[in-house]
Amino acid sequence: MKILVTVKEVAEVDDEFGISGLDIDASDLEYNLNEWDDYAVEEAVQLSEERDGVEVVTVTIGPERSEETIRMALAKGADRALRVWDDTLEDAQYLDVSTKADIITTVAEAEEPDLVLTGVQAGDDSNGATGVAVAERLDYEWAAVVNALDLSDDVASVHRELEGGIEELTDVELPAVLTIQTGINEPRYASLRGIRQAQRKPLETSSLEEIGLDESVVETPVERTDMYEPESESDAVIWEGDAEETASELAQFLRDKGVVEG
Secondary structure (H helix, E strand, C coil): CEEEEECCEEEEECCCCCEECCEECHHHEEEEECHHHHHHHHHHHHHHHHCCCCEEEEEEECCHHHHHHHHHHHHCCCCEEEEECCHHHHHCCCCCHHHHHHHHHHHHHHHCCCEEEEECCCCCCCCCCHHHHHHHHHCCEEEEEEEEEEECCCEEEEEEECHHHCEEEEEEECCEEEEECCCCCCCCCCCHHHHHHHCCCCEEEECHHHHCCCHHHHCCCCCCCCCCCCCCCCCCCCCCCCHHHHHHHHHHHHHHCCCCCC
16 A cells, blocks of 8 residues: 655744745745644554555655755655655746646656545645645545544545534545544654654655646746735733732723723
């Protein structure tokens, strides 16, 4: 059995940051493995530990910098990794869901996985649509927002988190795409031994041409027109002192704002 896991490097922004053109200044960004993808990697690794003959392959779309993030997935137990990047992707202003889904689908068609795991969403753009878009292109069955998984040879029994705290229990025939929700497991820390082993595991880099796509894949109707920090409409009010004193000040503040009657 082969499990393909999509992973993404996401940027975390400092509390104080500058803007350069249409982007946040690179000096104010730190990069880490997307939180939801961390759970997807852990779920795949646990399945490989529970079952014989399971290969876990990760795929990412990202520059050379992102290899550090990919190596963390390898250090946690993935067997090998694929990274897609070239000048066309580097020069693109914005990679939308369609572009990413086309690239991942092309990789999946070559890998022929029994199961594709993605995070429910990414912490930077929060689209939450890439996994399902990949399933549609592959013509795989799918289940989104999965918070429990029991896998047999040809069926994935899953719990799905729905709106209003409702859970759905359903069976999905393999091959399938599942988008993984946080909390499905407890992601492990990469051990020192795992980090060392990750340096020896295969990490293949391919261009769009090498996977069979051309530059038209980055064409998108989405355009970024501006980047700015919105102005705060109000300031926080902080009271200091004992409970009786601050309660009185809070009550007067609420009366002045018309929240409560005087």
